[in-house]
Amino acid sequence: MGVEGIGARVVRKEDKRFITGKGRYVDDIKLQGMTHAHFIRSPHAHAKVKGIDSSAALKMPGVVAVLTGQQIVDDKVGNLICGWAITSKDGSPMKMGAWPAMAPETVRFVGQAVAVVIAESKNLARDAAEAVVVDYEELPAVADVHAAIKAGAVQLHPEAPGNQVYDWVIGDEGGTDAAFAKAANVVKLDVTNNRLAPNAMEPRAAIADYDSAEEHFTLYTTSQNPHVARLVLSAFYNIAPEHKLRVIAPDVGGGFGSKIFIYPEEMVALWASKKVGRPVKWTGDRTEAFLTDAHGRDHVTHAEMAFDANNKITGLKVKTYANFGAYMSLFSSSVPTYLYATLLSGQYNIPAIHAEVIGVYTNTTPVDAYRGAGRPEASYLIERLMETAARQLKVDPAALRRANFITEFPHQTPVIMAYDVGDFNASLDAAMKAIDYAGFADRKAKAKADGKLRGIGVSCYIEACGIAPSKAVGSLGAGVGLWESAEVRVNPVGTIEILTGSHSHGQGHETTFCQLVAERLGIPISQVSIVHGDTDKVQFGMGTYGSRSAAVGLTAILKAMEKMESKAKKIAAHALEASEADIVIENGEFKVTGTDKAIALPMVALAAYTAHNLPDGMEPGLKESAFYDPTNFTFPAGTYICELEVDPGTGKTSFVNFVAADDFGRLINPMIVEGQVHGGLVQGIGQALLEHAIYDASGQPVTASFMDYAMPRADDVPSFNLSHTTTLCPGNPLGIKGCGEAGAIGASAAVINAITDAIGKNNLEMPATPDRVWRTIHAA
Amino acid sequence: MYQTTYHRASSVDEAASLFAKGNEAKFLAGGQTLLPVMKQRLASPSDVIDLGKIKELQGVELSGDVLTIKAGTTYFDIMQSGDVKKAIPAIAHLTSVLGDPAVRYRGTIGGSIANNDPAADFPAALLALGATVKTHKRSIAAENFFQGLFTTALEDGEIITAVSFPVPEKAGYEKMRHPASRFALTGVFVAKTKSGEIRVAATGASQSGVMRVPAIEAALKANWSPSAIDGVSISASNLLADIHGTAEYRANLIKVMAQRAVKAAG
Incomplete structure (x- = not known):
C-alpha cells in the first residue's frame, strides 16, 4: 500500500469544510424568490378531517398560499409507495392502506400533515399556520401491536383487516417442530426490540424549484439516494418525468437510513413550487424529525431454541410482531422479513429454523430501515437466546457459542442466506483475549467487595451487507435492482474525477474512494475528486445504505478504473512503442516493465484528448463507466464483549471495558472504519441503555424532544477497544465486507447480557434505564 | 419565535423601569429556559429585558460566615469561584454536575431559582442551606421563596439581585x-x-x-x-x-x- 493507498489511515479530505463551517447543506441554499413552507400537522393520533378553514390565514402578511390534502389528491399526485412486495403465508399480497402526501380525509398519526402554508418567510408561515382552523373528529387510536391486533380494535385502513399488513413465514415448519419434539432442552425468551428515533444531526429539508418555461423541476433534498428519489418521484408520484426532474443531495448531515425514503414533504414542496410559481423551501425542526422521520425497530418477539443432549442447537422457532406505524414506508416491508428473519441463524449451525412475522399497523409514525435494519433485531434476539441458554444449561456462554459456531464455508443456512466466508472462532478468541475473559471471575469478586455488581456479556453478531445481488432481491419482491454505477473521468491534465452513485453523508467516501485510485495509479489523492449526489452529474446510482458503498459502490469504481486503465495502457504502449502487455502502472507513470521507458499519466491523458497520435481506430478521450451487480451479500461478523458494573442503589450502569473484534474483510481506511464502529457501537449502546420512542395508549408521542428522548452522550459510553480479524470476502475483487452497521447490530445484546449477568436476573427489556434495572434487581 | 422587543438593561433600576413600561415583559437571565420556550412559541413576551450585562448582578463575595452569589453569576463562574470552593464546596460540586458546559456558561443562579423548575438543582441548595433571596425590593427566606412548580414568592417585575448562604459546618x-x-x-x-x-x-x-x-x-x-x-x-x-x-x-x-x-x- 502507498501512503494514501488501500489500508492507509488517511485523514479525511472532507473534514476541512465540515469543521470550518463550509459544508453546504440544503438549508444553506437560498434561491431567488424563494418561499417557505410550514406544515400543519395533526395533533391527534387518529381523526377525521372534517374541514380546513384557511380564510383568516390567507389574509395574513406574507402568505402566498395555503394548500391542503384534498388539493394534492385532486391534482393527482400519487400516494406514497412501499417498494418491496411481501407475500403472506396464505399466498395473498401484503395489504396496504393509501398514504397521500397530505391527508385529505383521515389522519393516522400525530404529526401527519393535513395542509401547508407557503409564505415569504418561515416565521410568517408559522404565524399563518396558527390561523388555519382544522376541524377534526377524533377517533380511537392504537399505539402498539398488542392493542392493534386485539379483536374489536379500531381499524386504521379498510384494506388491512385486523390492522394486519402481512403474515409471512420463512423456513421449514415441519422440520423445526420435529427438532423440538426430540429436543433435550428448550430455551424460551420473550423480547421487545424498542422503537428508536434516528436523529440525524441535520434535520430533513427540501427546496423545490419549478421552471415553467422548461417544465423542469430541481429538488435539493437531504437524501441518501438521490437517483432513487428521482425514480420514485417520477414513476410513482406523477411529479415529472425523470428527464424533467433533477435531484441534488448536497452535503447531508447523517442519515442512518432515515434519509433513504421519499417523504411527503419533498413531494409537497415540488408540487407547491409549480402551484405558486416560486421556489419552496422546507426545513424540518427537531420536533418534526421526531414526529415524521421514519422510526426504527419496534418488534415484539417470542422465540424458542431447541438443544440436544450435547448442547448443540437443533432448532429455532420465532414469532415476531413488527409495528409498521400508520403507513408502509418505502422499504419498510423488507425490514422485518428479508433483512431480519434471513439472519436468524446467527453465527451458528442451526439445522431447522421457522419464523413467522406479522406486520401490524398502529397510529404511530411509520417505521422503516434504521442503521442495521432488521439485522440488529435478529442479532439481539439470537444473542439474548444464546445467553439465556447458557444460563439455563449452566455452561459458559462463550463456550456454548463456540460449540455451535459454523466453521465450514460456504454455509447454507435454512433461511436463504449462504455465508461465503468467516472465522467466528478468531473473532471470539480476539475479543476474549482483549477483555481478559479468563480473569473476569476475580474482577467480579473484587467489585462485589466494593458493593458493585459486575457483569460480562458476549455478543457474536453476523449481518448481511453489500446490499445486494439484484436478481436475488428481485426474486424476493424488491422493486429495484441493487447494483451500483460509477464513472471515471481522466481530465486532459491527468487529474481524475470519480462519479459515483453512492452518497456520502458522513461515511468519508471523498477520502476512501480516492484511496482506491491512489492505490491503483500511484497518484496522490489530492489529484482525485469524488462527485456524487446530483442526478444531472452522475449517470445513475442506488445510493448508500446497508453498508454497501465500499463492497458495491467502490467495486463499481474499480470496474470503471480497470476499463480506463486498459485504454490508457493501449495509449501508453502506442506512445512508447511497446507491447500493451508489458505496460505497468507505478507512481503515476505507465512504464514498460523491465526498462526505464515510461510516460506519465498526464501525458497519456493529454494524448487521449489531443488525439493527435492514438492507436488506429481508438476513440479520443479517457472516460469509462461501469455498473456492478454483486453476486452475493457480504457477511461481516464479529464478537463484542462488554464488562460493566451496576450500582445496586440506583440501577445505574457504568462501563468497565468494551471490546470489539470485527471481521470486515479488507479495510480501505482503518481510521474511518474505527469511526464507523465507534458510531455504531454508540447507537447500539444507546438502544440498550437510553433510547426509546414512546407513545401513550392514545397514540400521543411522549418523547418528541431531547428533553425526554435520551440520546447517548460522550460520557454515557466507554472508550472502545477495537481489533480486526480478517477473512477476505470472495464475492468482490477487493475482498470488502462493509463496516457501517456492525456496531449498531452487535452492541445491544452485549450490554444487556452483561447487565443481566451482573444482576443475576435474565429478563430485562431495553432500554435498561437505571429505574428499570433497579426495579428488576429488587423485584420479588 | 414570535416578534418581541429586546432591551439590554445596564442597571437593576433601568431593568425594573423597562419592565414597568412593557406590556407583557419578561426578564432574560441566562436564557436556558426562556429562549427555548420562546423558540417553541410557548411564550410570547412583548418585551425581553436582558439582565446579562448588569455589572451589579455579577460576582461572588465571602464575608465572614456569609457567602453571597449575585443573581447574574453563571454556573461556570460559581463553579470556578475560589470563595465558593472554600466556603461551600458542595455548591461548586452542584454546579459541576448541572447541565452541560454550554448550559453552565450561560445559565445563572438567579435565572434558575426564579424559574423554580421542579427538577432544577439550585433550589435544593437554597432550601437545605437556609439561604436568603435578595431582590431589588426585599429579602425572602428560601423557605418562603419556593412555592411549588414554577412558582415563587417573586412579585411581578421583582428582580432577584443575589442569594446569600450562611456557611454551614x-x-x-x-x-x-x-x-x-x-x-x-x-x-x-x-x-x-x-x-x-x-x-x-x-x-x-x-x-x-x-x-x-x-x-x-x-x-x-x-x-x-x-x-x-x-x-x-x-x-x-x-x-x-x-x-x-x-x-x-x-x-x-x-x-x-x-x-x-x-x-x-x-
Whole structure:
C-alpha cells in the first residue's frame, strides 16, 4: 500500500469544510424568490378531517398560499409507495392502506400533515399556520401491536383487516417442530426490540424549484439516494418525468437510513413550487424529525431454541410482531422479513429454523430501515437466546457459542442466506483475549467487595451487507435492482474525477474512494475528486445504505478504473512503442516493465484528448463507466464483549471495558472504519441503555424532544477497544465486507447480557434505564 | 419565535423601569429556559429585558460566615469561584454536575431559582442551606421563596439581585441525572449548619417541587452518617413519575442520594 493507498489511515479530505463551517447543506441554499413552507400537522393520533378553514390565514402578511390534502389528491399526485412486495403465508399480497402526501380525509398519526402554508418567510408561515382552523373528529387510536391486533380494535385502513399488513413465514415448519419434539432442552425468551428515533444531526429539508418555461423541476433534498428519489418521484408520484426532474443531495448531515425514503414533504414542496410559481423551501425542526422521520425497530418477539443432549442447537422457532406505524414506508416491508428473519441463524449451525412475522399497523409514525435494519433485531434476539441458554444449561456462554459456531464455508443456512466466508472462532478468541475473559471471575469478586455488581456479556453478531445481488432481491419482491454505477473521468491534465452513485453523508467516501485510485495509479489523492449526489452529474446510482458503498459502490469504481486503465495502457504502449502487455502502472507513470521507458499519466491523458497520435481506430478521450451487480451479500461478523458494573442503589450502569473484534474483510481506511464502529457501537449502546420512542395508549408521542428522548452522550459510553480479524470476502475483487452497521447490530445484546449477568436476573427489556434495572434487581 | 422587543438593561433600576413600561415583559437571565420556550412559541413576551450585562448582578463575595452569589453569576463562574470552593464546596460540586458546559456558561443562579423548575438543582441548595433571596425590593427566606412548580414568592417585575448562604459546618449534594435532560431525576442536598441544625432538601422528586425531607433530617440529627438513613422509609405518594423514573424509584433515590451526599459532606 502507498501512503494514501488501500489500508492507509488517511485523514479525511472532507473534514476541512465540515469543521470550518463550509459544508453546504440544503438549508444553506437560498434561491431567488424563494418561499417557505410550514406544515400543519395533526395533533391527534387518529381523526377525521372534517374541514380546513384557511380564510383568516390567507389574509395574513406574507402568505402566498395555503394548500391542503384534498388539493394534492385532486391534482393527482400519487400516494406514497412501499417498494418491496411481501407475500403472506396464505399466498395473498401484503395489504396496504393509501398514504397521500397530505391527508385529505383521515389522519393516522400525530404529526401527519393535513395542509401547508407557503409564505415569504418561515416565521410568517408559522404565524399563518396558527390561523388555519382544522376541524377534526377524533377517533380511537392504537399505539402498539398488542392493542392493534386485539379483536374489536379500531381499524386504521379498510384494506388491512385486523390492522394486519402481512403474515409471512420463512423456513421449514415441519422440520423445526420435529427438532423440538426430540429436543433435550428448550430455551424460551420473550423480547421487545424498542422503537428508536434516528436523529440525524441535520434535520430533513427540501427546496423545490419549478421552471415553467422548461417544465423542469430541481429538488435539493437531504437524501441518501438521490437517483432513487428521482425514480420514485417520477414513476410513482406523477411529479415529472425523470428527464424533467433533477435531484441534488448536497452535503447531508447523517442519515442512518432515515434519509433513504421519499417523504411527503419533498413531494409537497415540488408540487407547491409549480402551484405558486416560486421556489419552496422546507426545513424540518427537531420536533418534526421526531414526529415524521421514519422510526426504527419496534418488534415484539417470542422465540424458542431447541438443544440436544450435547448442547448443540437443533432448532429455532420465532414469532415476531413488527409495528409498521400508520403507513408502509418505502422499504419498510423488507425490514422485518428479508433483512431480519434471513439472519436468524446467527453465527451458528442451526439445522431447522421457522419464523413467522406479522406486520401490524398502529397510529404511530411509520417505521422503516434504521442503521442495521432488521439485522440488529435478529442479532439481539439470537444473542439474548444464546445467553439465556447458557444460563439455563449452566455452561459458559462463550463456550456454548463456540460449540455451535459454523466453521465450514460456504454455509447454507435454512433461511436463504449462504455465508461465503468467516472465522467466528478468531473473532471470539480476539475479543476474549482483549477483555481478559479468563480473569473476569476475580474482577467480579473484587467489585462485589466494593458493593458493585459486575457483569460480562458476549455478543457474536453476523449481518448481511453489500446490499445486494439484484436478481436475488428481485426474486424476493424488491422493486429495484441493487447494483451500483460509477464513472471515471481522466481530465486532459491527468487529474481524475470519480462519479459515483453512492452518497456520502458522513461515511468519508471523498477520502476512501480516492484511496482506491491512489492505490491503483500511484497518484496522490489530492489529484482525485469524488462527485456524487446530483442526478444531472452522475449517470445513475442506488445510493448508500446497508453498508454497501465500499463492497458495491467502490467495486463499481474499480470496474470503471480497470476499463480506463486498459485504454490508457493501449495509449501508453502506442506512445512508447511497446507491447500493451508489458505496460505497468507505478507512481503515476505507465512504464514498460523491465526498462526505464515510461510516460506519465498526464501525458497519456493529454494524448487521449489531443488525439493527435492514438492507436488506429481508438476513440479520443479517457472516460469509462461501469455498473456492478454483486453476486452475493457480504457477511461481516464479529464478537463484542462488554464488562460493566451496576450500582445496586440506583440501577445505574457504568462501563468497565468494551471490546470489539470485527471481521470486515479488507479495510480501505482503518481510521474511518474505527469511526464507523465507534458510531455504531454508540447507537447500539444507546438502544440498550437510553433510547426509546414512546407513545401513550392514545397514540400521543411522549418523547418528541431531547428533553425526554435520551440520546447517548460522550460520557454515557466507554472508550472502545477495537481489533480486526480478517477473512477476505470472495464475492468482490477487493475482498470488502462493509463496516457501517456492525456496531449498531452487535452492541445491544452485549450490554444487556452483561447487565443481566451482573444482576443475576435474565429478563430485562431495553432500554435498561437505571429505574428499570433497579426495579428488576429488587423485584420479588 | 414570535416578534418581541429586546432591551439590554445596564442597571437593576433601568431593568425594573423597562419592565414597568412593557406590556407583557419578561426578564432574560441566562436564557436556558426562556429562549427555548420562546423558540417553541410557548411564550410570547412583548418585551425581553436582558439582565446579562448588569455589572451589579455579577460576582461572588465571602464575608465572614456569609457567602453571597449575585443573581447574574453563571454556573461556570460559581463553579470556578475560589470563595465558593472554600466556603461551600458542595455548591461548586452542584454546579459541576448541572447541565452541560454550554448550559453552565450561560445559565445563572438567579435565572434558575426564579424559574423554580421542579427538577432544577439550585433550589435544593437554597432550601437545605437556609439561604436568603435578595431582590431589588426585599429579602425572602428560601423557605418562603419556593412555592411549588414554577412558582415563587417573586412579585411581578421583582428582580432577584443575589442569594446569600450562611456557611454551614458541612454540606453535600448528590444527584441522579435525568438521562435525557440532565436535570435532576432526583437530587438531595444535605447540610449541617454551624448551629447544629440538620437540613435536607430534595429536588426532582416531588410533585410540588423542591422539598425538605424531615424523616432524613431526624435520622441525621440522631446520627450524622450514611447508615443512619438505612432505616428511613420514604413514601412514594406525591412523588413525580415519568418514563425515566417511577415514584418508587424516586423515593429510593431520595434515600440513596441523601446517603451519598452525607458521605460526600464528610
